[in-house]
Amino acid sequence: MLLFVALSRLEKSGARLRLRLHRLSESRKFALELRIQLAILFAMAALADGFLGPLFFVWLGASLTLLDVLTRPQMILLGVAPGVGAVLAHAATRLLGLPLPLGLLSSAQLGVPVAAVTIGTQSNLLLPGEAAALIIGALITIGVSAIPGGRAVAPPQAEPASSPAPPQITTP
Numbered sequence: 001m002l003l004f005v006a007l008s009r010l011e012k013s014g015a016r017l018r019l020r021l022h023r024l025s026e027s028r029k030f031a032l033e034l035r036i037q038l039a040i041l042f043a044m045a046a047l048a049d050g051f052l053g054p055l056f057f058v059w060l061g062a063s064l065t066l067l068d069v070l071t072r073p074q075m076i077l078l079g080v081a082p083g084v085g086a087v088l089a090h091a092a093t094r095l096l097g098l099p100l101p102l103g104l105l106s107s108a109q110l111g112v113p114v115a116a117v118t119i120g121t122q123s124n125l126l127l128p129g130e131a132a133a134l135i136i137g138a139l140i141t142i143g144v145s146a147i148p149g150g151r152a153v154a155p156p157q158a159e160p161a162s163s164p165a166p167p168q169i170t171t172p
Helices: 002-013 015-028 032-063 066-071 073-096 100-105 111-122 130-153
Strands: none
Touching: 002 015, 015 032, 032 111, 066 073, 066 130, 073 100, 073 130, 100 130, 111 130
């Protein structure tokens, strides 16, 4: 809203400047207006991701009821099954030659389960506990991928320096 007010005041006060910039842009084929609009669009998108992203996850976390998972044991199985299945499916990439730690790292999924929970919750399609169970499955994939991720960034262990062999004394 502030950007709109600033741009509209700039338009009213600097119409001649904008017209000069437009003519220069048109004569040299700069597409200055398009570039400015795209810069504003990307800046607003970055601002929305930076501020609204965490707010979304807080809202989603606050709307989950973990007690429903504890009172319905089948929901625990519903949460564990997709998490373990995703880990196994990504570990199978080892058969294609990908190192196992990289396959396990690629199993970390949060976007799809969060989208499924959000759509299912807003559409009233999920039973009590299903939303939390889907997030448990996502957390399993993240937890499993943390192990090879930690090993991937850990500095390699230095091998102990071997001491040189003592000089041999020979008698003539």
